[in-house]
Amino acid sequence: MAxxxxxxxxxxxxxxxxxxxxxxxxxRTPSSQPEVITGAQAVIRTLERLGVDTVFGLPGGTILPTxxxxxxxxxxxxxxxxxxxGAGHAATGYAAATGRVGVCMATSGPGATNLVTPLAxxxxxxxxxxxxxxxxxxxxxGTDAFQEADIVGMTMPITKHxxxxxxxxDIPGAIRAAFHxxxxxxxxPVLVDITKDAQVATLEFVWDDDVELPGYRPVNRPHAKQIRxxxxxxxxxxxxxxxxGGGIIRxxxxxxxxxxxxxxxxxxxxxxxxxxxxxxxxxxxxxxxxMHGTVPAVAAIQKADLLIAIxxxxxxxxxxxxxxxxxxxxxxxxxxxxxxxxxxRVAEVPIVGDAREVLSALLEELRGSFSASLEDARESWWxxxxxxxxxxxxxxxxxDTGLCxxxxxIERISTLTGPEGIYTAGxxxxxxxxxxxxxxxxPNSWLNSGGLGTMGYAVPAAMGxxxxxxxxxxxxxxxxxxxxxxxxxxxxxxxxxxxxxxxIINNSSLGMVRQWQTLFYDGRYSHSDxxxxxxxxRVPDFVKLAEAYGCLGLRVxxxxxxxxxxxxxxxxxxxxxxxxxxVPADAMVWPMVPAGVSNDSIQYARDIRPDFSSEAAEEGxxx
Amino acid sequence: xxxxxxSVLVEDKPGVLTRFTGLIARRGFNIHSLAVGTxxxxxxxxxTVVVDVEDTPLEQVTKxxxxxxxxxxIVELEPESSVRRAHMIFxxxxxxxxxxxxxTVVEMFxxxxxDVAVDAVSVEATGEQDKVDALHRVLEPFGIKEIVxxxxxxxxxxxxxxxxxxxx
Numbered sequence: 001m002a003x004x005x006x007x008x009x010x011x012x013x014x015x016x017x018x019x020x021x022x023x024x025x026x027x028r029t030p031s032s033q034p035e036v037i038t039g040a041q042a043v044i045r046t047l048e049r050l051g052v053d054t055v056f057g058l059p060g061g062t063i064l065p066t067x068x069x070x071x072x073x074x075x076x077x078x079x080x081x082x083x084x085x086g087a088g089h090a091a092t093g094y095a096a097a098t099g100r101v102g103v104c105m106a107t108s109g110p111g112a113t114n115l116v117t118p119l120a121x122x123x124x125x126x127x128x129x130x131x132x133x134x135x136x137x138x139x140x141x142g143t144d145a146f147q148e149a150d151i152v153g154m155t156m157p158i159t160k161h162x163x164x165x166x167x168x169x170d171i172p173g174a175i176r177a178a179f180h181x182x183x184x185x186x187x188x189p190v191l192v193d194i195t196k197d198a199q200v201a202t203l204e205f206v207w208d209d210d211v212e213l214p215g216y217r218p219v220n221r222p223h224a225k226q227i228r229x230x231x232x233x234x235x236x237x238x239x240x241x242x243x244x245g246g247g248i249i250r251x252x253x254x255x256x257x258x259x260x261x262x263x264x265x266x267x268x269x270x271x272x273x274x275x276x277x278x279x280x281x282x283x284x285x286x287x288x289x290x291m292h293g294t295v296p297a298v299a300a301i302q303k304a305d306l307l308i309a310i311x312x313x314x315x316x317x318x319x320x321x322x323x324x325x326x327x328x329x330x331x332x333x334x335x336x337x338x339x340x341x342x343x344x345r346v347a348e349v350p351i352v353g354d355a356r357e358v359l360s361a362l363l364e365e366l367r368g369s370f371s372a373s374l375e376d377a378r379e380s381w382w383x384x385x386x387x388x389x390x391x392x393x394x395x396x397x398x399x400d401t402g403l404c405x406x407x408x409x410i411e412r413i414s415t416l417t418g419p420e421g422i423y424t425a426g427x428x429x430x431x432x433x434x435x436x437x438x439x440x441x442x443p444n445s446w447l448n449s450g451g452l453g454t455m456g457y458a459v460p461a462a463m464g465x466x467x468x469x470x471x472x473x474x475x476x477x478x479x480x481x482x483x484x485x486x487x488x489x490x491x492x493x494x495x496x497x498x499x500x501x502x503x504i505i506n507n508s509s510l511g512m513v514r515q516w517q518t519l520f521y522d523g524r525y526s527h528s529d530x531x532x533x534x535x536x537x538r539v540p541d542f543v544k545l546a547e548a549y550g551c552l553g554l555r556v557x558x559x560x561x562x563x564x565x566x567x568x569x570x571x572x573x574x575x576x577x578x579x580x581x582x583v584p585a586d587a588m589v590w591p592m593v594p595a596g597v598s599n600d601s602i603q604y605a606r607d608i609r610p611d612f613s614s615e616a617a618e619e620g621x622x623x
Numbered sequence: 624x625x626x627x628x629x630s631v632l633v634e635d636k637p638g639v640l641t642r643f644t645g646l647i648a649r650r651g652f653n654i655h656s657l658a659v660g661t662x663x664x665x666x667x668x669x670x671t672v673v674v675d676v677e678d679t680p681l682e683q684v685t686k687x688x689x690x691x692x693x694x695x696x697i698v699e700l701e702p703e704s705s706v707r708r709a710h711m712i713f714x715x716x717x718x719x720x721x722x723x724x725x726x727t728v729v730e731m732f733x734x735x736x737x738d739v740a741v742d743a744v745s746v747e748a749t750g751e752q753d754k755v756d757a758l759h760r761v762l763e764p765f766g767i768k769e770i771v772x773x774x775x776x777x778x779x780x781x782x783x784x785x786x787x788x789x790x791x
Contacts, residue, residue: 152638153638156645157646162636181692214634214695215633215634339689339690342682423658479635
């Protein structure tokens with residue numbers, strides 16, 4: 001369409017330091033002479049030009065034209081999934097593990113609607129995903145034609161942006177813009193819906209790197225004045241805490257985070273989305289804040305006089321009751337998305353910018369104008385923090401059933417796999433234990449469904465991660481409930497040679513639902529029993545299921561057999577492995593802050609609340 | 624709750640209005656009135672939306688609207704620095720006896736009769752919302768058969784234009 005005068009264009013590749021591989025690097029080739037090709041060929045050609053090497057998808061009527069030239073692409077490796085939801089989560093896993101844009105493809109109607117859950121998931125967790133869907137021919141749009149669904153309309157609230165393309169000449173520009181939008185600013189999923197007639201008709205293909213989006217100008221560079229104010233607050237703070245969120249990982253700001261933390265001696269907490277953004281082994285790391293966070297992390301935030309939030313969004317699972325969250329703290333809130341700042345908590349110093357640029361600017365400012373403050377060891381604060389770390393380490397009571405302890409299983413997987421492993425999880429108890437008991441030492445190693453809480457994320461996400469990072473060991477730590485939602489992708493893994501490892505934490509129930517029923521519904525277990533585990537009919541039998549798919553399947557019932565099974569799984573790399581760990585249904589996730597109450601009422605274990613009375617004296621001094 | 628008028632410059636592309644109103648609805652705000660049309664710049668449309676909302680959530684919804692890729696610019700038009708107009712058409716019961724009375728009222732308000740039938744007239748009024756509401760109250764006793772109204776239109780006072788910099 002005729003564009004308005006606004007000719008403020010953005011290059012598809014923004015400059016980044018040479019040392020950092022930029023997500024989805026654009027291959028620069030000289031503009032070609034116009035060449036007449038079909039819209040379908042233009043889809044493939046454009047993806048190739050954008051550097052896409054993998055597409056997860058499943059063909060159907062309206063996307064068939066595009067699948068034809070797909071067969072000839074030497075660059076794009078198409079992974080044929082068994083369900084489009086698997087394609088969407090695989091693209092998300094690929095993107096979260098590699099930092100590049102994940103691409104998925106589906107046909108119109110049900111193919112497209114099956115992408116709705118993964119798109120919502122990627123939207124909540126800010127993952128750069130490009131979804132391409134076929135659509136009925138433009139003449140049939142709006143007639144309830146076979147497999148017609150208004151996927152652009154349906155996904156508006158759960159995509160960063162979307163395009164409906166009805167003319168072949170618009171295909172390259174739409175895909176290029178979608179790719180650019182997905183990976184810049186706050187990353188997110190973008191959908192391109194292309195009618196079948198646009199795929200079949202021809203266009204003159206000319207490559208052009210420019211993307212014209214007059215209404216889209218993400219701010220990466222923070223404002224100097226805000227940085228100065230933030231640095232001043234940091235310099236004068238007595239009990240500061242860094243509240244690091246998933247933005248650190250998306251922006252690749254882990255090194256800058258570490259540099260700032262080490263230069264200032266400020267303790268760091270990493271949210272569920274930020275596990276791995278700061279090494280777990282680092283003495284300044286307090287762990288994860290929030291509902292199932294560590295006591296030191298939760299307590300530090302509650303007692304802090306300054307909260308330095310970087311790439312985090314004050315989610316209700318972190319804050320608990322908002323009014324009593326971090327009651328003594330002033331807030332510095334840095335985020336690339338201006339709409340996150342002040343959404344839930346007012347920030348004394350709001351900073352709009354990319355986490356990496358914000359952190360390095362902050363450190364530079366502190367070194368330049370507040371160098372004396374860097375000498376401040378904040379000893380009384382660290383005395384308190386170290387006291388909490390010593391008194392309330394993350395731990396668990398071994399069960400007395402003789403079955404595997406879920407926390408032990410996960411600890412051993414982490415130890416035996418080492419720091420280069422990638423771990424994915426769906427939602428629930430297994431997710432929380434995997435967040436707590438895997439030792440994360442690097443970013444892009446923990447992939448989970450944080451915001452949406454999607455059951456069934458783990459297996460397809462692991463598949464996508466393994467495809468993108470074939471040299472790393474990839475574990476799907478899954479629940480018996482979650483696993484039953486998407487395990488059909490094991491067929492994809494076997495046929496396409498993607499040797500992931502699945503650890504089912506099999507408590508024979510919807511574990512987190514059961515935990516809440518135990519704690520808040522008088523133990524009335526309404527429809528949370530799945531009969532997959534110990535002393536049940538085991539339907540399905542996960543070992544037999546794994547074998548039916550052509551995977552190695554092993555059952556592990558006791559702690560003493562855990563290591564041997566994990567070692568066996570690590571030794572098998574020619575096919576996927578499924579380990580079915582039998583764990584007791586009554587194991588619970590601790591610590592816990594019940595939903596909607598103050599983080600001050602954190603329970604270290606059931607009915608055990610940390611004793612902060614010894615700190616009463618300091619608290620007097622705090623205020 | 625307070626009433627705010629936002630003037631929003633958007634790209635003239637399919638689906639923009641759906642994205643815009645969908646987002647407002649999702650965030651739980653009530654749209655009081657809405658007016659959309661093209662502008663002096665090709666490819667740009669302008670939405671004037673009046674919403675009922677608290678101040679803090681208004682900032683939040685403005686930020687969210689700004690995130691829409693097709694939204695170029697959002698300005699809140701304050702009552703003291705802008706001119707706003709409501710446009711309404713009333714179909715009023717008016718037989719031969721009442722017609723003169725209705726015509727008198729219409730003339731006093733500076734409104735216009737745009738259609739006449741045996742037992743009814745259609746009256747068009749443009750002006751500040753208060754003035755149009757007052758006319759409404761005066762016409763009520765005659766018996767109003769139908770009302771249709773456009774969204775509020777608003778423009779900043781003075782020589783500056785909202786599209787000044789958007790065009791570059």
